[in-house]
Amino acid sequence: MTKNTINDDIFLKMIRRILSLERNFQSVKKSSREKNLPIQIGWNLSVKKIDSFFECQDTRGYKFEIDPKGNVFIVEMENVVHASVEELLRNYFYIPNRGVIINPPINVMGSSKHYQPNGEGKPSAPDIAIYPGLTIIPMPPIPAPPPRSRLSICSPRPSRHLEIPAVDASGKPHARIMCEIAVSQSYHDWNAKCSCWMQQQYVRCVFGVKFYRPKATQNANGQPDSGHVYTAVAGQVGVYYEEWNFGTLDYYTDAPTTCTGPGLGNYQVNIPTQYVFWNPPIVGGAPATAGYVINVPPAVIAPNFIIDLFQIQQVVLANQINQ
Numbered sequence: 001m002t003k004n005t006i007n008d009d010i011f012l013k014m015i016r017r018i019l020s021l022e023r024n025f026q027s028v029k030k031s032s033r034e035k036n037l038p039i040q041i042g043w044n045l046s047v048k049k050i051d052s053f054f055e056c057q058d059t060r061g062y063k064f065e066i067d068p069k070g071n072v073f074i075v076e077m078e079n080v081v082h083a084s085v086e087e088l089l090r091n092y093f094y095i096p097n098r099g100v101i102i103n104p105p106i107n108v109m110g111s112s113k114h115y116q117p118n119g120e121g122k123p124s125a126p127d128i129a130i131y132p133g134l135t136i137i138p139m140p141p142i143p144a145p146p147p148r149s150r151l152s153i154c155s156p157r158p159s160r161h162l163e164i165p166a167v168d169a170s171g172k173p174h175a176r177i178m179c180e181i182a183v184s185q186s187y188h189d190w191n192a193k194c195s196c197w198m199q200q201q202y203v204r205c206v207f208g209v210k211f212y213r214p215k216a217t218q219n220a221n222g223q224p225d226s227g228h229v230y231t232a233v234a235g236q237v238g239v240y241y242e243e244w245n246f247g248t249l250d251y252y253t254d255a256p257t258t259c260t261g262p263g264l265g266n267y268q269v270n271i272p273t274q275y276v277f278w279n280p281p282i283v284g285g286a287p288a289t290a291g292y293v294i295n296v297p298p299a300v301i302a303p304n305f306i307i308d309l310f311q312i313q314q315v316v317l318a319n320q321i322n323q
Contacts, residue, residue: 126175173279208233271305
């Protein structure tokens with residue numbers, strides 16, 4: 001990086017601190033050159049200002065992170081690899097619905113706004129959220145607003161981030177499975193996001209995939225080759241955590257992986273479909289899990305969502321070829 005480039009970056013950061021969140025976001029959208037992620041577009045903002053931004057702006061194709069101080073970052077921009085993997089994963093999660101598209105037992109949504117676990121009501125959205133259908137687990141009632149102060153003109157809008165059972169930002173039952181896809185997003189930020197979702201009790205599984213830039217390698221004949229490193233994780237805090245290296249090269253050793261064909265047991269991720277319907281009774285303001293048995297709708301006969309990592313590998317390779 002040249003001295004002039006560094007000075008330009010410093011100048012841009014100074015300008016962004018002065019401008020509004022909306023102005024900074026529009027500036028990034030109009031710039032085709034700005035590729036260094038993450039990009040900070042907001043500083044020390046209130047939950048109200050951040051909510052207003054997401055309600056008023058078209059943020060499709062962008063992935064955001066908000067830290068505990070109210071700083072807003074763009075951590076991923078739309079690209080064909082991200083979009084193709086998201087489409088494949090959605091298809092995997094649709095399979096147990098057996099083609100039902102009206103009031104399905106399982107809803108699969110993208111970028112659905114939730115509350116950050118332990119985030120004091122700050123919004124956050126996964127790349128894919130898997131919900132129970134509303135005919136299976138209906139919307140909980142809206143809580144009564146807090147008492148109106150004598151000096152207030154209207155009642156404050158109640159925040160629902162501490163509700164039990166947990167809800168998303170629209171008041172629907174909280175998604176039970178979260179998926180995070182990272183291409184240009186750093187490993188650190190991606191891993192932190194996955195770990196954060198695992199802190200929410202109603203999230204029964206987090207599945208994440210991270211893709212890295214192709215590595216310049218040589219094949220057995222000494223010819224130039226391109227090595228690809230991909231990592232997947234699935235887990236739930238205190239219950240289980242699994243990791244797979246499913247690119248053409250191992251993340252830790254750079255040795256070739258054995259992810260070389262479809263249907264390989266070591267490269268299949270099995271997520272129980274019953275996780276989507278986890279909804280224990282509330283006793284004393286908390287989920288009563290002792291002796292609780294999940295009630296799976298009869299229409300859902302597949303015991304697991306089965307994700308074939310080789311197929312994800314192939315989709316990425318096909319879409320990385322010209323990048």
